[in-house]
Amino acid sequence: MYAINATDITKDYGKGEVLHGISYQVPTGRIAALLGPNGAGKTTLIEILEGHRGRTSGRVEVLGLDPGNRRDFAELRTRMSVVLQQTMLEPNLSVRDILRRHASYYPDPLGVGEVLEQVELTEKRSALVKSLSGGQRRRLDLALALTGRPELLFLDEPTTGLDPVSRRRIRALVAGLRDSGTTVVLTSHDLTEVQELADRVDVIRDGDFIASGTPDELVRGSAAFTVVEFAEPEGVGGRLPEGAELVNGRVRILTDDQDSVVERVRSWAEDEGTRITGLTIVPPTLDDAYVAMIENGSGGRAPGAHGTGKSGAAENGALGAGKSE
Numbered sequence: 001m002y003a004i005n006a007t008d009i010t011k012d013y014g015k016g017e018v019l020h021g022i023s024y025q026v027p028t029g030r031i032a033a034l035l036g037p038n039g040a041g042k043t044t045l046i047e048i049l050e051g052h053r054g055r056t057s058g059r060v061e062v063l064g065l066d067p068g069n070r071r072d073f074a075e076l077r078t079r080m081s082v083v084l085q086q087t088m089l090e091p092n093l094s095v096r097d098i099l100r101r102h103a104s105y106y107p108d109p110l111g112v113g114e115v116l117e118q119v120e121l122t123e124k125r126s127a128l129v130k131s132l133s134g135g136q137r138r139r140l141d142l143a144l145a146l147t148g149r150p151e152l153l154f155l156d157e158p159t160t161g162l163d164p165v166s167r168r169r170i171r172a173l174v175a176g177l178r179d180s181g182t183t184v185v186l187t188s189h190d191l192t193e194v195q196e197l198a199d200r201v202d203v204i205r206d207g208d209f210i211a212s213g214t215p216d217e218l219v220r221g222s223a224a225f226t227v228v229e230f231a232e233p234e235g236v237g238g239r240l241p242e243g244a245e246l247v248n249g250r251v252r253i254l255t256d257d258q259d260s261v262v263e264r265v266r267s268w269a270e271d272e273g274t275r276i277t278g279l280t281i282v283p284p285t286l287d288d289a290y291v292a293m294i295e296n297g298s299g300g301r302a303p304g305a306h307g308t309g310k311s312g313a314a315e316n317g318a319l320g321a322g323k324s325e
């Protein structure tokens with residue numbers, strides 16, 4: 001079952017296509033992250049899915065409804081929520097009043113107490129909106145989005161500007177939503193957050209998908225390397241293992257096969273009659289993989305983990321985005 005099933009979407013604002021016949025699927029109850037550089041087409045796609053922007057061509061089903069159809073859109077508004085990066089709220093209303101008013105727009109809203117508890121803002125229920133801190137304000141945005149018990153939630157940079165504790169709380173909240181069956185579409189430039197939360201990631205560039213998969217699949221399939229490092233051994237006269245470089249007193253080797261590098265380093269040390277100390281092995285992160293992907297184009301080391309447009313989506317069961325023929 002897909003919460004979102006969009007095929008062959010094109011968008012032309014009048015100066016040529018910015019989305020080139022792309023397809024995008026999000027299974028129900030998953031957290032899907034949409035990544036891409038500035039101007040890639042993320043907002044355009046998301047707004048088409050939300051029904052806030054028309055498409056030039058293609059088919060879109062969101063919760064089984066067409067957001068481009070006026071009647072379907074009216075129903076969708078009661079079943080999905082959007083949390084934008086910045087929201088305008090009346091500064092002189094209290095948290096409680098703003099939530100009460102918002103609840104009146106939905107057929108079966110959560111109670112104000114319940115939703116405040118969910119976002120851990122209960123102690124601020126009587127506070128005015130203008131008196132909230134940035135993190136508290138972000139939690140109020142989420143509370144508003146959750147009030148209508150959405151089946152689908154679009155979240156734009158949910159934790160930007162928050163302190164680490166607030167960030168962790170919001171991430172836990174989002175993960176909890178998924179666990180209770182809500183589908184979440186996340187746009188974030190914080191790839192640690194994406195790696196932690198997302199069940200699947202789709203990367204868009206210049207209006208086409210260039211990679212799709214789980215965070216692990218994208219990391220494994222990328223051109224990003226594991227970094228093997230150890231302290232520069234004494235008494236080796238500046239000699240280093242093959243492929244190594246010296247960086248700030250540490251010997252560094254970049255590899256996509258850490259086991260054979262570690263083996264090679266061990267036998268090198270034996271031959272040199274020295275000991276390896278301070279060995280660290282740091283696997284690539286989604287951040288590394290993403291940067292490699294954007295800088296190198298769509299090429300990767302593991303075919304099938306990602307690919308261009310249609311092939312990436314079609315060949316791997318975990319994948320969902322691509323360009324349809």
Ligand SMILES: Nc1ncnc2c1ncn2[C@@H]1O[C@H](COP(=O)(O)OP(=O)(O)OP(=O)(O)O)[C@@H](O)[C@H]1O
Binds near residue numbers: 036037038044
């Ligand atoms: N209203 C508009 N009129 C004309 N062109 C637009 C409009 N909105 C977006 N575009 C163009 O469409 C392309 C995709 O823009 P979009 O905002 O979807 O990218 P994005 O991936 O969300 O970027 P960012 O990360 O910077 O927000 C860009 O070339 C942009 O200039």
